[in-house]
Amino acid sequence: MLFETVAHGGPTFFQLAPLVVFIPLLGATINFLFGRRLGERGVATVAVTAAGTAFLISVLQWLSLRAHPEGATQVVVEWITIGDFQVRWAQLIDTLSVTMMLVVSGVGTLIHIYATAYMHYDVRYKNDPRRYARFFGFFNLFIAMMMILVTGDSYLTLFVGWEGVGLCSFLLIGFWYEYDILGRPSTANARAAKKAFVVNRVGDFGFLLAIFTLFWYFGTVEFHGVFAKVHEVAAAHPQVLLAVTLFLLLGVTGKSAQIPLFVWLPDAMAGPTPVSALIHAATMVTAGVYLITRSAELYMAVPQAQAIVALVGGLTALVAATMAVAQYDIKKVLAYSTISQLGFMVAAVGMGAFVAGMFHLVTHAFFKALLFLGSGSVIIALERAHHPLPDDPEAQALAREHGHGGHDAHGHDDHEHGHEPFDPQDMRNMGGLLRRIPVTSWTYIIGGLALAGIPPLAGFWSKDEILLEAKHLQPVVYGLLTAAAFLTAFYVTRQLVMVFLGRPRSEAAAHAIESPKAMTGVLVTLAGLSLVGGFLNAPGVHAFAHWLEHTLPEVETLPFDLVVASVSTGLALLSMLTAWSLYKGVRAWVEWQQDPLERILGPGLFGFLHHAWHWDDFYQAVFVRGYDALAAFLAHTVDWAFWHDWFHETIIAGTYRRLSRFLAWSVDLGVIDRLANELAGAVKGLALVARKLQSGYVRNYALSVFVGVVLMLGYLLWVVR
Amino acid sequence: MVPTSFYIFLAALLFTIGAVAVLFRRNTLVIYMAVELMLNAANLAFVAFARQFEALDGQLFVFFVMTVAAAEVAVGLALIVTIFRTKHSVDIDTMRELKG
């Protein structure tokens, strides 16, 4: 009925748009203030309801847009007014922003549901169940901030959301700020959060410069105002647009983890797995892609900038894919994979294939969220088998049956004594999980195949469209992306084999426990979306392209190219086959031996890839050490030795001391004090004489008055005369 | 007719006698009366000048002076009575607590 009303030109729901921000904000506030009293069930209800309501409102916006594709601008509040310069906090409701709203709130709601079960275990393994409410407060806050980001109608509003999600990312990466990934006391997670924040700051610096430049040359920061002036400014100052677009690109490389600022994303895996799924795979990291798509008019006016963006994206896609093939941590593989896929998107929007980029953004949100949530399910499955919790009857029953882990009646604070702690994220500890946790495994495999680009899964269609556009627009980037796609299929297969096939390589893997329905249900839903999501914009359908047509300039769809499709599919299949043949031996292993790829590449190259090309070490050596050295030089030599010791102590303080000594002894005591003392002495002497005049006889005083009168009259006489 | 200067001189003479009486006498009440005499001398000068310049303001000023004198006498005599209670004397030379 609702659909009918809106679809036939009835009332619209645009005025509800501000609620997508305020309802999650309300949820966050409730959970922050009353979370501890609500209990886990209450907290989960509040958080999921808030996210779900946001999704509902987004759907209403979508329905409204179908009837009124021109969209609307919803002013929330007048924000800044300085002379002629005005910025409102207004929400831009058009097909592009509503696409993002649907992805953020839709996938966000699913991940909220998943997290209600996941965090139940996580807070217990970390021995701090009271942090449950805090997690969902941050999660809802993130949804609110992301909504500010995607609905903002000016670069400044977008920047507010941009910083807000950055803050939430920081808070959630460092959620277990006092533990490391294995639950040992450590500052590792806090450092990872700090790293993400600081690296993003470099990108935000670029974004800010872009906003300043826009303000200076365009006089406005609102999207429509800026776009209207693009040609005018391009004619007057050709370099300005290039500067703006490249500054924006710097912001994008920070938030969307592109070369050279991608280094924070693998460390961001320190956050709980739902965080990785929501923030560091599906939504926040795609903000950069959204930003470029939103600024399409700017980029299309500067072909050089487009080429640079596409090249950065292509290089990132390939480089990150090479790093992914040599990881052992199940989430690290996905992290590098995310960087690589973000590279695909950035390359696409850089080339001007905005629809393809946004399409991949949507499908990637589905299958990467699925993969991350699946990995979380795997991790929890192993954790539960390794450390049965006292209030986990399933795990306790299993432990009794196998005589294992029963000692662990108090959670997991009595760590393995004497030998290495068990790492539930290390793929070398897994294997053979397909039989133990079938739902997780099968959904994970669907996500993996979608990522690898096997038709007819979602990833195939979107990746194929990017490759198709790239072949026409940027052949070099096409080559880079094809190579990346080949490696993608390789590392996906490697991961699937290591995790799910063969024999279990640890006790925990042998007794892994399937996750509860709240988690598997979400996995199944996302697997369904990954299966069919591609048909949103499949050749011949192009519903997504027609949808975005209302917002983006010059949307055109290329005809399906069988060559491109068969090359990418063929490469993917070839790559999977290669990986299969390499790793099929692993299936028989009962414990981990040398990685088969390491045997081929040699330990040097494999280690190089495993350590992400030593990119971090390079930054450490050049920037961190360099900065430390500079800071030490400035602190010890310039500040302390020069300014403090010499300038301040010797020159200023010494001079001042000599001067003050002179002033104190000679001037103050010798002249001023002496003057005052002599004066006081004189007054005292005078007073000793004068007090005798004060005799106390009234008639005496009257006589004084009388004398005064006589004298005054005498004076007047003398004057009058 | 009597010249105005005669009246003024008479006023000056009375004023001087009053002032000298203030300096001469020790009886506080008499000193008070001398002050009244001085006020009266001033009043005489006022009235004389009012006549000279045919302005009634001078006479009215005398009227106000009398009113103020009445008030002053009321308060002053009350003070003397109060002082007399502690000093048992109206000798002005006994009141010399305030001295240097």
Added chain:
Amino acid sequence: MGLMTVFILTGAVAIAAALGLLFARNAVYAVLFLVLNMFALAVLYLLLGAPFIAMVQIVVYAGAIMVLFLFVVMLLGAEELKEDGGPIGWQRPLALVLGVVLLAELAYFVFAASATKARLLPSPDGFGDPHAVGLTLFQKYLLPFEVTSVLLLVAMVGAIVLVRNGKRTADEPTGSDAD
């Protein structure tokens, strides 16, 4: 000239009364001398065309105020007081000298100033009669007149407060006028 004769006689009485005040041993005599002086001045006021002021002088000053003086003098028993120079006898001759000097100065002023030398003309009709004084008082000097009434009230209250027995005012309950 009859008026001059009257002036000289009355002035002599006034001076004599003033000197009497200056030298009277008994304070009661001093009061009476002052009353005499005031009567003389009232006659002079009549001469100067100020009958209203003359009447007020007799009724208020000579009548009311001086009776108050007389009353206090007798109340305190302060008629006789040893009237030597006291501890500051040296100031008596000085006061005399100063008085003479002041008188000389004033005389110089009075007789050297030209404006007061002329003989007075007969006063115009109705000058200084109660009607004219009343009109001026209640028109031109209405505000000062009202202020003096407040002044008198304050003086009255002040006098009452001062002469009340100090010991009993402090802790007596309010509203009681039993003393």
